[in-house]
Amino acid sequence: MAPHVRPGGPVASTPMSAKSNPADKTERLLNLVICLLYTRKPLSKAKIRDAVPQYGTSASDEAFDRMFERDKDELRDLGIPLVTEPFDVFFDDEPGYRIDRREYALPEISFAPDELAVLGLASRAWTQASLAGPAAQALRKLEAAGVERDDSSLIGIVPRVRTVEPSFGAVKDAVLQHTPVAFTYRTAGTGEVATRHVQPWAIASWHGHWYLTAFDTDRNAPRVFRLGRIEGEVTIEGKPSSYEVPADHQPTAMISTVAVDRDPRPAALRVRVGAGHSLRRQADTLVAVDDDWSRIVLDFTDTEAFAEEVAGFGPDVVVESPADLRESVIRRLTGALGHPRLTAEASR
């Protein structure tokens, strides 16, 4: 052990006021954790006040009580197993407090270097926001034992998952805790906005988007929601564990059923030579019309989605048939000519 330097004598607690700054509070909480882990018997509040120097300067008993109650809650929120027990079997009117060390500590798990490498990959899969922080913290805890990971076995394959949807955190918590929620939801296509009341079942990232499967209590039926279409806050509408999730629930099966397409139909398109590459790749047949145009036939399923793709080629692709696809593309192009309504909206 290297020598260390510290001012002599008992260390004076930092000057305290009831309104402590975050550094003082961290010091107080850390001393509280150490004190409650260290004790073998539950400690009374009075003993804790003596043992943790930062409490000693509380202005009054009431101020100390309030501070201690808040501290207990915050430690429990961190997942620290702070237990309340009668500290004396003969006087059970006053509770004592301690932290069970076996409950507190991460069990001894020894990971091999290649296992830590894949854990690192799993942890880094979460980009930004909600779960990236917990993922990094979890990895540090697992690596605290001193084993270094061996990243050499990973040949540059990097899965990344984004949780950009603002509602992700609240919906994930509701799923884990079985808590009913309400939110404002914008329906695809129609753009209709309505308040939905649901019992969340599961969430899944599917084809790059997060979806919620839930029981819709207004419609009295299961429904799928895309998290990106939830607008504003998610409000909690009941207690945790207030409903059951069907044991056989398969989130991705339900999501893919909702998103399933109709039978494919053929479309005939005129495509300018040198353009429409992604359409040409999908073509079943391709014939030259003249020096400037080819005619291709290819299958599509969702009329609106395919019309959108075709409209994106502007004057380079023309739909010959079917008529509904043709009309949908014409509608989009006419729309793109200019819209006083939107501009007026913007200038308000």
Added chain:
Amino acid sequence: MSAKGQTGPQRQGGQPAESATTRLSRLLTMVPWLLNRQGVEIEEAAREFDVTPAQIETDLALLFLCGTPGGYHGDLIEAEWESGRVYLGNADTINRPLRLGVDEALALIVGLRALAAVPGIGERDAVVRALAKLEAATGSASAGSSRIQVLIDEGTGNQTLALAQEALAARRRVHLRYLVPGRDETTERDVDPMRVINFDAHWYLEGWCHRAEDVRLFRLDRIEDLAILDGDGTPPATAQPRDLDSGVFTPQAQDQIVRLVLGPGAVWVSDYYPTESIERTQDGGAIIALRTPDTAWLRRLMWRLGSAAEVLEPAELALQVQQGARAALEAYAGSAGSNPASG
């Protein structure tokens, strides 16, 4: 931080103040980590905990004041870091990390399960072993994890994916015939592979592009042909993988500013492309600003969105959108619908 965060509240100095509990959580993890790495450099600890070296020193100064009840030398945590290396002692009560919290267990377990489905992950066996150990160790904290799922497209039968992985493992240069959909153009280029990424449900090959003389991302489903060349494919030492946290598009400060009005049916655009600013409108739409070096893809986007979106600026782009739409509609006016069989 997403661009959207810019409209949110900002603390002085741009960094939100760290809460006491967040810091406590770091300290409780840092103590066992340091105890098992006596003499580790402050910089390395800072990297691991994603804080500045100065923050590590501030943390050590705080640890130095804490300990078991009594407040005398023998009760307090010993910490020494003047040499730039950290030595820690007398911290037996907190020498084990706290159990994984629900979100911590969840992030790793859901991530590992997704990983298990990734093709060509040479270490599938390690994934299965790590998952089993983790599930056993986390117990109730991992109970709900099966109801949070991430499905990575397995790319089964994806010949391009298999070839990209093969080239990467063998460090060989590849030749690509690549479709740039924004410009509706097929390009030919030589690339030194750096990594294969699955991001937002698409597979990408990231590599040093000899044509652009820069790092580029290629979406695998837009690679029309991939050939592994005989030459060595080690990228230049200066080639840095992109930071993916802000998405696969990286806007540059010198890029042109484009402002769009989005109707309610087109608000999704603001989720897909990195925006400089978003302003909600009363009808449920939005006005967004974004930066781009190339507006060809935006012209296409505007034709697709039709009446659901409109360009506010630059005026030149608005004009191009209108002209293209008019030309396309003229082609429709000149051609009656016909039966595909007759062609």
